[in-house]
Amino acid sequence: MANTFELIASSTVGAGGAANIEFTSIANTWTDLVLKTVLRGTRAANYESVKIEFNGSTSNLSCRQLFGDGATAASSSSGTQILFDTSGASNTANTFGTQDIYIPNYAVSTNKSVSIDSVSENNATTAYALIVAGLWANTAAITSIKLTPTSGTFVQYSTAYLYGVKNA
């Protein structure tokens, strides 16, 4: 059970949108990191895929997704990226997807796992709910986290809140 849950930093996308959001210079003070995001992308679809990267590295990333779209459940995987889906431009206007991204033991010398719960909100038949198990096979402490939509940009009012969790 967490003993400390502390806001480290946050960001809200302004009127110009954002090609990506990156938290840098993350201290090794906490035990785990939690990133809570509310995102919408400009992709002309009912979802926007977002990739998460650490320390500027684009290698040794992988994930497996389980997702449902309101009619069908399926799974997929990537051997090169950690991906989740949020709301895209075809979703209900002014409606954003929400994500809970948990990164345990981010500062210890082990490979880094990532657990993501994500939904793409949509007042229509199809909306996506996902759980993602991600891995960054790198033993370096995480000092930066970058979120990048793979096919568009984040729209205004998208937010990202980074929290540090201590277990003592």
Added chain:
Amino acid sequence: MPNPTRIEINCETGVESIIELTDAEVLEMEAEAAKAEAERKAAEDQAQANATAKAALLDRLGITEDEAKLLLS
């Protein structure tokens, strides 16, 4: 026309910077978007092909989708 911008938040200082992408970063972003769109189209086409094949098979078997699910349960 200015390039898109990215957001960088320094967690040590609390400073948030809005930084214009370089031309090289814009090209990389556009290439990734094109690749993602091609993958999305391919996945949609495959899903459509699967749906068509499933409908044809159910028709050939003379059963409904619910009856097929019951058989496989």
